[in-house]
Amino acid sequence: xxxxxxxxxxxxxGGNLGEIEKLxxxxxxxxxxxxxxxxxxxxxxxxxxxxxxxxxxxxxRLGDWSDFKRISQTHELTADLIVNHASYLSPEFKDWQEKGxxxxxxxxxxxxxxVFPNGGTEEGITSFYRPRPGMPFTAYEVGGKRRLVWTTFxxxxxxxxxxxxxxxAYLVRILEALKSGGVKVVRLDAVGYAVKTPGTxxxxxxxxxxxxxxxxxxxxxxxxxxxxxxxxxxTQQLEIAPLVDLIYDFQTAPLLLHSLFTGTVDRLxxxxxxxxxxxxxxxxxxxGYGVIDGGPIGERxxxxxxxxxxxxxxxxxxxxxxxxxxxxxxxQWFTLPHQINATLPNIVKNDTGxxxxxxVQFFLPGEPQVYYVGLFNGMDDRDLFARSGQGRDTNRxxxxxxxxxxxxxxxxxxxxxxxxxVRKHGAFNGEFSWGIIDDQTMRLEWxxxxxxxxxxxxxxxxxxxxxxxxxxxxxxxxxxxxEELAKY
Amino acid sequence: xxxxxxxxxxxxxGGNLGEIEKLxxxxxxxxxxxxxxxxxxxxxxxxxxxxxxxxxxxxxRLGDWSDFKRISQTHELTADLIVNHASYLSPEFKDWQEKGxxxxxxxxxxxxxxVFPNGGTEEGITSFYRPRPGMPFTAYEVGGKRRLVWTTFxxxxxxxxxxxxxxxAYLVRILEALKSGGVKVVRLDAVGYAVKTPGTxxxxxxxxxxxxxxxxxxxxxxxxxxxxxxxxxxTQQLEIAPLVDLIYDFQTAPLLLHSLFTGTVDRLxxxxxxxxxxxxxxxxxxxGYGVIDGGPIGERxxxxxxxxxxxxxxxxxxxxxxxxxxxxxxxQWFTLPHQINATLPNIVKNDTGxxxxxxVQFFLPGEPQVYYVGLFNGMDDRDLFARSGQGRDTNRxxxxxxxxxxxxxxxxxxxxxxxxxVRKHGAFNGEFSWGIIDDQTMRLEWxxxxxxxxxxxxxxxxxxxxxxxxxxxxxxxxxxxxEELAKY
Numbered sequence: 001x002x003x004x005x006x007x008x009x010x011x012x013x014g015g016n017l018g019e020i021e022k023l024x025x026x027x028x029x030x031x032x033x034x035x036x037x038x039x040x041x042x043x044x045x046x047x048x049x050x051x052x053x054x055x056x057x058x059x060x061r062l063g064d065w066s067d068f069k070r071i072s073q074t075h076e077l078t079a080d081l082i083v084n085h086a087s088y089l090s091p092e093f094k095d096w097q098e099k100g101x102x103x104x105x106x107x108x109x110x111x112x113x114x115v116f117p118n119g120g121t122e123e124g125i126t127s128f129y130r131p132r133p134g135m136p137f138t139a140y141e142v143g144g145k146r147r148l149v150w151t152t153f154x155x156x157x158x159x160x161x162x163x164x165x166x167x168x169a170y171l172v173r174i175l176e177a178l179k180s181g182g183v184k185v186v187r188l189d190a191v192g193y194a195v196k197t198p199g200t201x202x203x204x205x206x207x208x209x210x211x212x213x214x215x216x217x218x219x220x221x222x223x224x225x226x227x228x229x230x231x232x233x234x235t236q237q238l239e240i241a242p243l244v245d246l247i248y249d250f251q252t253a254p255l256l257l258h259s260l261f262t263g264t265v266d267r268l269x270x271x272x273x274x275x276x277x278x279x280x281x282x283x284x285x286x287x288g289y290g291v292i293d294g295g296p297i298g299e300r301x302x303x304x305x306x307x308x309x310x311x312x313x314x315x316x317x318x319x320x321x322x323x324x325x326x327x328x329x330x331x332q333w334f335t336l337p338h339q340i341n342a343t344l345p346n347i348v349k350n351d352t353g354x355x356x357x358x359x360v361q362f363f364l365p366g367e368p369q370v371y372y373v374g375l376f377n378g379m380d381d382r383d384l385f386a387r388s389g390q391g392r393d394t395n396r397x398x399x400x401x402x403x404x405x406x407x408x409x410x411x412x413x414x415x416x417x418x419x420x421x422v423r424k425h426g427a428f429n430g431e432f433s434w435g436i437i438d439d440q441t442m443r444l445e446w447x448x449x450x451x452x453x454x455x456x457x458x459x460x461x462x463x464x465x466x467x468x469x470x471x472x473x474x475x476x477x478x479x480x481x482x483e484e485l486a487k488y
Numbered sequence: 489x490x491x492x493x494x495x496x497x498x499x500x501x502g503g504n505l506g507e508i509e510k511l512x513x514x515x516x517x518x519x520x521x522x523x524x525x526x527x528x529x530x531x532x533x534x535x536x537x538x539x540x541x542x543x544x545x546x547x548x549r550l551g552d553w554s555d556f557k558r559i560s561q562t563h564e565l566t567a568d569l570i571v572n573h574a575s576y577l578s579p580e581f582k583d584w585q586e587k588g589x590x591x592x593x594x595x596x597x598x599x600x601x602x603v604f605p606n607g608g609t610e611e612g613i614t615s616f617y618r619p620r621p622g623m624p625f626t627a628y629e630v631g632g633k634r635r636l637v638w639t640t641f642x643x644x645x646x647x648x649x650x651x652x653x654x655x656x657a658y659l660v661r662i663l664e665a666l667k668s669g670g671v672k673v674v675r676l677d678a679v680g681y682a683v684k685t686p687g688t689x690x691x692x693x694x695x696x697x698x699x700x701x702x703x704x705x706x707x708x709x710x711x712x713x714x715x716x717x718x719x720x721x722x723t724q725q726l727e728i729a730p731l732v733d734l735i736y737d738f739q740t741a742p743l744l745l746h747s748l749f750t751g752t753v754d755r756l757x758x759x760x761x762x763x764x765x766x767x768x769x770x771x772x773x774x775x776g777y778g779v780i781d782g783g784p785i786g787e788r789x790x791x792x793x794x795x796x797x798x799x800x801x802x803x804x805x806x807x808x809x810x811x812x813x814x815x816x817x818x819x820q821w822f823t824l825p826h827q828i829n830a831t832l833p834n835i836v837k838n839d840t841g842x843x844x845x846x847x848v849q850f851f852l853p854g855e856p857q858v859y860y861v862g863l864f865n866g867m868d869d870r871d872l873f874a875r876s877g878q879g880r881d882t883n884r885x886x887x888x889x890x891x892x893x894x895x896x897x898x899x900x901x902x903x904x905x906x907x908x909x910v911r912k913h914g915a916f917n918g919e920f921s922w923g924i925i926d927d928q929t930m931r932l933e934w935x936x937x938x939x940x941x942x943x944x945x946x947x948x949x950x951x952x953x954x955x956x957x958x959x960x961x962x963x964x965x966x967x968x969x970x971e972e973l974a975k976y
Contacts, residue, residue: 111610112609112610112613113609113610116607116608116609118607119604119606119607119608119609119612120604120607120608120609121600121601121604121607121608122599122600122601122634122635122636123634124607125600125636126627126634126635126636127634133627134622134623134627135622135623135625135627137623139614139621139622139623139820139821141821146610146611146614146615146821147610147614148610148613148614332627333627333629333634
């Protein structure tokens with residue numbers, strides 16, 4: 001059973017990799033792995049690193065591959081493969097712009113005419129499912145001609161044609177760099193959008209699944225594991241789970257909010273019945289806090305209804321004094337945002353409720369990963385958002401070493417670190433079971449011979465409670481408060 | 489010989505139509521006509537009135553048609569026909585969005601599939617010449633379906649299909665309202681973009697000229713004159729001039745700046761040789777100060793070169809302490825802005841030079857029209873620009889009655905009003921001639937029997953000079969300074 005991990009930006013946890021290494025060797029030693037968000041060149045582009053100019057090198061301002069090799073000796077290192085696009089400032093794109101068809105990179109970037117060889121129609125163009133308003137393509141001058149380059153995300157993020165040899169060669173160059181740098185888990189970023197198939201919404205289609213299979217084989221050939229990141233309908237998550245080593249469980253997060261905000265556990269139960277076991281267990285991440293992932297998409301009903309999603313956004317708005325409504329974006333063709341742009345502690349605004357969510361995250365099968373802001377029990381960074389105008393910056397605070405020391409004193413943070421210790425309990429090598437005690441209460445249990453570990457939690461609105469019982473040959477220990485759990 | 493006119497916003501010259509009427513009956517009585525910029529409902533939309541929700545009524549906050557009927561008894565009234573688009577908030581568009589094909593307005597608005605019945609290609613889409621970055625179409629939900637509506641200008645300005653009956657009926661409704669309101673001259677706003685013809689840049693094509701002919705006949709049937717507004721290559725202006733009553737002379741404006749900034753008159757001479765006589769003589773307008781109109785477009789050489797255009801922008805930047813460079817937009821596919829967003833007095837920064845420009849404007853054949861900010865010798869309104877972020881707002885100051893009284897005391901303003909009196913001199917009913925005296929100096933002359941009126945101006949850089957001589961049976965009067973001219 002692989003262990004627990006933390007999700008960080010290389011430069012926002014103490015300011016550099018050295019500070020992170022100190023934490024991993026010190027107060028966070030109970031965690032087994034680390035996912036460092038895009039640290040390539042540059043780490044601070046338009047989309048905080050997800051628009052690489054050079055995806056094969058470490059941004060010199062952060063360090064170099066030797067730093068990551070050192071980290072990967074003691075911790076399982078996850079890094080991103082930004083498979084959908086590159087920066088329009090990349091040498092490949094600039095070369096193509098300058099030489100057009102004479103460039104060796106001609107064909108590497110996806111264009112309108114490749115997506116619509118027989119001409120685009122309104123229906124074809126507007127059927128694309130994408131998380132941004134406006135058109136999915138942008139005008140660029142290439143080889144002296146006006147071209148329309150596919151840009152699923154921002155105009156500065158030009159899409160790769162993953163079916164073209166030049167596109168495949170680009171991805172291989174990156175995988176070789178990740179492998180040599182000690183990476184053990186490759187995160188396929190936004191892979192749901194990578195395959196454009198006119199006539200469909202081109203999101204998580206059959207062609208996408210084929211591509212995931214194909215690139216997973218390539219990654220396995222480098223002896224690395226594959227983690228797929230797709231914010232999609234839960235049924236689509238179930239489809240992709242068998243094809244990969246790890247898939248994000250983006251469903252538990254909204255369902256836990258639904259439970260705590262309504263005092264019910266039935267929907268968690270619906271999901272646990274069908275939930276794949278090869279999940280990366282996350283709640284908050286560097287993106288917004290996903291809600292759509294539990295809800296209906298198109299005609300497909302969700303684990304929660306449209307109104308129940310609206311209620312989550314409403315309570316979040318109340319708990320964040322209205323700020324989450326300002327910072328969260330409503331995508332084209334939708335009436336609600338997909339994600340809440342706020343920190344999780346701020347959304348929940350109840351220490352016990354928050355720690356219950358973390359406990360569920362650690363008790364479920366799969367591999368728990370804690371985002372650094374949640375780990376430090378961080379509140380919204382409204383200044384950062386005010387300066388950048390990027391809603392997600394609310395949840396991307398730049399922690400100084402001093403701020404980290406202060407955060408580590410908090411019982412909530414200590415309780416989360418304790419959960420990483422709890423996760424090493426022998427029971428986790430046994431069998432998992434769960435049950436609904438009453439409308440409000442649920443029990444999760446691991447049993448391995450005499451080693452038994454249970455979490456019982458009650459989701460009474462604004463007054464949740466929990467009990468963790470750890471039974472070994474030595475007797476039974478009980479933890480039913482944040483402070484008690486912190487001392488596990 | 490029709491007379492001189494002023495160009496105003498209904499609400500920015502003293503705050504309402506009543507103040508404008510007082511000026512027309514008082515200090516500005518020497519002007520014969522007035523063009524009131526879009527005063528329809530609403531006058532203060534995204535594009536300052538050029539995105540009407542209801543193009544057939546006067547915005548109630550400004551007055552009603554009876555006010556315009558009263559003004560049109562003493563002054564020739566010009567009003568806009570915004571032929572290319574309407575506001576997405578118009579009742580017609582909302583009805584179409586709600587009912588789709590069942591709406592009586594289905595077909596009134598231009599869509600991607602109508603422009604590209606066989607599918608759009610990169611070449612087809614990117615060949616459109618348009619003054620804005622991004623795509624010329626915007627996604628809207630119509631009748632429950634995702635549609636792409638053509639939006640040449642802003643996404644909130646939805647294009648009319650002028651070939652469809654519903655589009656034609658819309659234009660007729662407006663013309664009838666203008667006619668009944670006392671309008672004598674209809675200004676075809678941005679007509680160069682109104683006809684989309686795939687495979688061309690759809691700007692000022694043969695199809696556009698056919699449409700101008702067609703709609704001019706319709707306007708003439710209402711006994712109104714037609715003024716065409718097209719910012720195009722000078723050769724395209726020459727093509728359209730014979731088809732209409734009045735065409736803007738957008739070429740003299742940049743050529744005069746070129747002359748004053750380089751101390752030469754040869755380019756003015758090149759233009760005067762071929763300049764049509766049925767021009768509306770303008771320098772500044774409510775849009776930016778046009779420079780592209782004198783320059784090269786595509787492969788067609790201009791009256792001035794690319795470098796000479798760049799020099800105009802450079803000197804303007806110096807004279808406006810860098811502000812014009814901030815406020816002026818560089819359109820897609822170009823390296824220089826098309827227009828300078830600054831007031832003309834600020835661009836020239838030399839009273840004598842500025843009054844020389846006005847004198848040339850009044851001495852050329854055609855009908856001189858003075859924009860209210862230039863008339864009041866206004867400087868950049870940088871606060872308005874800072875608040876709105878719209879570059880052209882720099883040149884759209886809201887004048888209070890007190891500010892107007894103050895402006896009317898300035899010799900420059902008095903000199904411009906004097907030129908409106910000069911324009912009534914008997915000589916203007918005779919023959920026009922012009923000549924180049926030396927590299928720097930030009931002479932314009934009107935002769936009608938013994939009535940002779942001449943303007944000789946010298947464009948020495950930073951030290952221009954002029955002499956106006958008015959000869960009648962009663963003798964010769966000479967004016968060679970702003971102050972002297974003011975007392976004409």
